[in-house]
Amino acid sequence: MKKRAGNVVGGGSYISRAVFEKLARRKNMQMGIGGFFMAFYLFGIVMGLVGDDQDLRDGLVSSIVIFALFTLLFVLGARNAKKIGLVNRYNQIFMCDADGTVTMEELARQVGKPPEKVISELEWLFQKGVFCDCTLQKEGRPGVILSGRADSKTSFVNVVCEQCNGTTRLRAGTYGKCEYCGSPISSRKING
Structure with missing residues (x-):
């Protein structure tokens, strides 16, 4: 388990702890609530189709609509889980950099995506404040400039x-x- 120092995850990290934890809580709520009610309404739909209860058959359309809404909530949680994975992957790349400048070409090669996709993902993550002690540089030669904090693994x-x-x-x-x-x-x- 990582020790927490200041407002970042771990002693050597470019991740803002507060923003990361908020994203993780949102993911957990979306997937937990969405998953629970998806199962509940799926059971109701199946029982309405195969069971003898007329009330369940009568409410079948509304159960399907509500099931779809909770499925959407679950999918949003899964997307946030993917973003959390991206945050961790980019942070690993940042922490392995030796000179404080990570170019888009380096990032694209390491994550196996086109540079345009990497820039799009990083723009969203930086806009949300997920990363700290670094800057997204879009002008000139695009990349991430790592500034680090004094007396830490990021300096x-x-x-x-x-x-x-x-x-x-x-x-x-x-x-x-x-x-x-x-x-x-x-x-x-x-x-x-």
Whole structure:
């Protein structure tokens, strides 16, 4: 079980806890209420078709209409479950990024969807406030810019290469290569 820190899920996450929990509660309510009443009205429909009770037969049309409405509620809950899965998948991708910039091409390749679909999903998620400490960049080269929080697994630091004095942005506590000369660098050698 993940520990919760501040207003995000886990100590290293770009997910807003409050918004995520609200989405999860909505999903649970929609699927629970929709599923329960779908089963209830389906039973009534079946009993109206095969049973001897005339009252059930007389209410068959209204039972079918109500069944359809609760089916719609259940489907909305299933869609929210899919969105929760998307949030977790995108967060995993963000957390694995080393330099603080995730391009749409990278995201599209990792989730197996066209970039236009990824942008559409991310626009909705950012509009709802699901992600924090990052920004959706739609201008120029589209992507997600990860800003992170100080003293967390989401923070980034600027590392000065000892070989060429070039500055490379890395996730705190990680190793990488200088983007200018390719020399190995560590984010434990911090400048800025």
